[in-house]
Amino acid sequence: MVKCKLCGEIFDDSLTTCPLCGVGPDYFEPVETESAGQVRCSICQAVFDGSEPVCPFCNVGPEYYVPLEDKPGGMVRCKVCQAVFDGSETVCPVCNVGPENFEPLDSAPVTGKVRCDVCQAVFDGSEPVCPFCNVGPEHYVPVDQGQPAGKVRCTICKEVFDASENSCPVCGVGPEYFEPVVEKPAGGKVRCTVCQEIFDASEPVCPVCGVGPEHFVPVEPQKTGKVKCAICGEIFDASEPVCPVCGVGPEHYLPVEEAEAIQRHDTDRRYLILGAGTAAVNAAQAIRDRDGTGTITLLADEEELPYKRPQLTKHMFDGTDAEARAKYFTLHDQAWYAERNITLALGKKIVSLNPAEKRVTLEDGAVCEYDKCIYALGSHFFVPPFGGNDDPRVKTIRTIRDIEEIRTFLEKGKRAVVIGGGVVGLEAAWELKQYGCDVTVLEAMPALMANKLDPVASAMLQGFFEEGSVKILAGAMTDRYENGTIYLKDGTALPAEVVVVSAGVRANGQLAADAGAEQNKAVVVNERMETSLPDLYGAGDCVEFAGMNYALWPEASRQGEVAGANAAGDQLTFAAEIYGMSMEVAGRNLYTIGKASGAGEAPLRTVEFRDDARGNLEKYFFQDDVLCGVTLLGDVSKLSQVTEQVNRKASYDSLFGK
Ligand SMILES: Cc1cc2nc3c(=O)[nH]c(=O)nc-3n(C[C@H](O)[C@H](O)[C@H](O)COP(=O)(O)OP(=O)(O)OC[C@H]3O[C@@H](n4cnc5c(N)ncnc54)[C@H](O)[C@@H]3O)c2cc1C
Ligand SMILES: [Zn+2]
Ligand SMILES: [Zn+2]
Ligand SMILES: [Zn+2]
Ligand SMILES: [Zn+2]
Ligand SMILES: [Zn+2]
Ligand SMILES: [Zn+2]
Ligand SMILES: [Zn+2]
Structure with missing residues (x-):
């Protein structure tokens, strides 16, 4: 390498003129090459060869390089796949990336x-x-x-x-x-009396409106009673160390106003709940909280104790034995239902609903009568009509059985194609990759998650997958699955032992529609979760409220609670709150809330903080100067804050104004 004395450019000594200013070798001076060793960039922490003229990741010059101590025979960790191996390897033995992705394993004793x-x-x-x-x-x-x-x-x-x-x-x-995990001492949080923001008492000024401590009032930490998770909306006991659904810590808990004293009214009603997902279980609980004596029965075709469906693509290969189920999936153990005298009738397929006679018929011919019925049959994934889509190896992921079958198919070979680049498809793709599969994601749209993310976030997300050696084919049209190979319309052939399809959610509304309930995209319910038929309530993925079929966990849970409470004579209503969507893929966190796809009639005003070296993006979208959406990629530590800001429709000026 040589350096041009005129313009400072550094380039290969085989060149006869400076590629920047054009002068000849008279102006060249040799560049001191680092002792052929590896250096660490003190800006972005990347490790690479000291002879690089600038950091290949963040472009700063050699003045920011810190030589790496020679570690003869030292072990390194691959930053992409986390494998640990000998630093003398030229590529990662697991994922094949080069030494720029290796970082030394610090085996120093825990001092300093x-x-x-x-x-x-x-x-x-x-x-x-x-x-x-x-x-x-x-x-x-x-x-x-x-x-x-x-x-x-x-x-x-x-x-x-x-x-x-x-x-x-x-x-x-x-x-x-x-x-x-910070255990904040009591009084650690304060509320700004000017803008109502809640933050750490150690802040010198309010991080939102900038006023000083004279405007801070201490916020009592919630130690008893119920809290709501700002991330997933789950409501649980304040004493839980982390959210039982999404695992975030107490810094994301919001206090829940103590519910009005619940009116209890014991009856001899027969409550029949169709389904055993989160909507159904929450309905059962809400009924029992109000009616101590009515009979409560849940009917479902699955054999499993009700479980947390979102975990399926987060722990695809972490096992499904009793221990793994208890750890990752099960919602409540058997005793929970017994204590509440809630009957789980599992392995029962419902084939028809007769609202006039108030009864449902099961596949085995059995008939169940009810006084109040809650329809909570969930949803299924749409499978596009390509040839061979009925092959058993073409799978959607909706049940524990599904992930077990996928694991079985992969015993024959580890090549997988994922059709659909939405949340579920991408989570599955990453889990498949971690399991050692060759993975290709086919997205029909020109970009990943184009309906949720703007082009900047979408491209960064795609980059993370590609760094992790997951192939992404955007704009891909599937033609057929034949002889264990996916063929695209352009002729591309992708051999695959399993094809995971995640191309949109469809409500299981047919039985209600056949029974005469008003139906749109899903079973139509009002804010009390009543369908158009008497004594028939609906909740969860199978219903549509105010034109919205959410198909999300927090909404399904809350709707179930409202439906159950009202079936037991209460007067609850479901209010649409704006919840974010969080996922953890490619080793990164992604959180997006509100309208953050950048699409719309008028261009949205945006504020973007982007750090490519660290893979962080923080982007705010404003419509008429009101915050309408936020995307956080990488560092999602602000997610409670932005959730609150979107829900209170924060103005541009209050966030970024003078
Ligand atoms: C892989 C995956 C990942 C997800 N990730 C997330 C996420 O990260 N965040 C999020 O918010 N949401 C996520 N979701 C969505 C979330 O899981 C659902 O919104 C939620 O589980 C819906 O609950 P539900 O009670 O309405 O329906 P379901 O949980 O689908 O329950 C439906 C019930 O009805 C039963 N049933 C259906 N038809 C019949 C019949 N004919 N006879 C008898 N029983 C029947 C089923 O057995 C089941 O018990 C994910 C979903 C999946 C599949
Ligand atoms: Zn750097
Ligand atoms: Zn690796
Ligand atoms: Zn303030
Ligand atoms: Zn949570
Ligand atoms: Zn896992
Ligand atoms: Zn871990
Ligand atoms: Zn710090």
């Missing part, structure tokens, strides 16, 4: 730990910046080694464990993925 006084993270004092919030060493406070180590949470799988662990006991990733 510091705590970041901004975000409270604990990490090695040798880090040039806080790995969590990027502030410099001036924010490091040495950690007293005598102090018992606290708890940390794995940002990948959400497991909470002791900070002294060297790797996550569940998913095996290293400490760079740990985040501290």
Whole structure:
């Protein structure tokens, strides 16, 4: 390498003129090549060869390079797939990426730990910046080694464990993925009396409106009673250390106003609930809270104890035995239903509903009568009409059985095609990749998640998958699945032992429609979750409220609660709140809420913070200067904050104005 003395450009010494300013070799001076060793970029932490003229990731010059100590025979970790292997390998033995993705495994004893006084993270004092919030060493406070180590949470799988662990006991990733679980002392949070923002008492000024501490009032930490998870909407006991559904910590809990004292009214009614998903279970619970004596029966064709369906694509290959079910899937154990005298009639397929006679008929001919019925049969995935789509190896992921079958098909070979680049398809693709499959995602639209993400976020997301060696084919049209191969309309052939289809959700509304209930895209319900038929309520993925078929967990749960409560004589209503969509794919977090696809009649005003080196994006969308959507990619620490801002329709000026 040589450097041009005139313009400073650095280029290969085989060139005879400077590629930038055109002068000849008289102006060239040799560049001191780093001792052929690896260096770490102190800006983006990438590791690469010291001879690079600039950091290949963030483009800063050699003045930011820090030489890596020679570690003869040292072990390294692949930043892409987390595999740990000998640093002398030229490519990752698992995912084949090059040494620029290797990072040395620090086997140094746990000394020199510091705590970041901004975000409270604990990490090695040798880090040039806080790995969590990027502030410099001036924010490091040495950690007293005598102090018992606290708890940390794995940002990948959400497991909470002791900070002294060297790797996550569940998913095996290293400490760079740990985040501290902060047990805030009482009075740690304050509310700004000017803008109502809630934040840490240690902030010098309100992070939203900038007023000083004279406007702060302490917020009592919620220790008892119920809280709501700002991420997934689940309502649970404030004493839970993490959200039982999505695993986030107490910093994302919102207090729930104590419900009005529930009116109890015991009856001898027969409540029949069709389905055993979250809508059905919440309906049963709401009924029992109000009616201690009526009979409650749930009917479902699946044999499983009701479980958390969203986990299917988050733990596709973490097992389905009793232990794995209890750990990842089961909603409540058997005793929970017994204590509430709720009957689970599982393995029963419902074939018809007769609202005039108030009864349903099962496939085996049995008939169940009811006084109040709740229709909560959920949804299924649409399978596009390509040739061979009835092959058993063409799978949708809706049940535990489905993931078991997929695992069986993969015993014959590990090539998978995923049709549909939405949330479920992408989650499945990533799990398949981690399981060792060759994975290709086919998306019919020109970009991933084009209905939820704008082109910038979509392209970054696609980049993460491609870095992780998942192939993405956008604008792909599937023609047929034949002899174990997917053929696209353009002739491309993709051999696949399994084809996972996730191309849109369809409500299971047919039985209600056949019975005469008003039906649109799904069974139509009002805000009390009443269908158009007497004593027939609807809830969850199978219903449509105010034109919306959400097909999301928090909505299904809440609708079930409203339906059950009203069937038992209460007067609850369902209010549409704006919930975000969060997912964890390609080792990154993605959170998007509201209108963040950038599409619309008038161009939306946007504010974008983007850090390609770290793979972070924070993008705000405004319509008529009112916040209408936000996308967070990578660092999603602001998600409670932006959820609240979107729901309160924050103005542009209040967030970014003078
Ligand atoms: C793979 C996957 C990932 C997901 N990820 C997320 C996510 O990250 N976030 C999110 O918010 N949502 C997610 N969802 C959506 C979420 O799981 C659903 O919105 C929610 O489970 C709907 O609950 P439900 O009670 O309405 O219906 P379901 O859970 O579908 O329950 C329907 C019930 O009806 C029964 N049933 C249906 N037909 C019959 C019949 N004819 N006879 C007898 N029983 C019948 C079924 O056995 C089942 O018990 C995901 C869904 C899937 C499949
Ligand atoms: Zn860099
Ligand atoms: Zn790797
Ligand atoms: Zn920090
Ligand atoms: Zn983990
Ligand atoms: Zn304020
Ligand atoms: Zn949650
Ligand atoms: Zn997993």
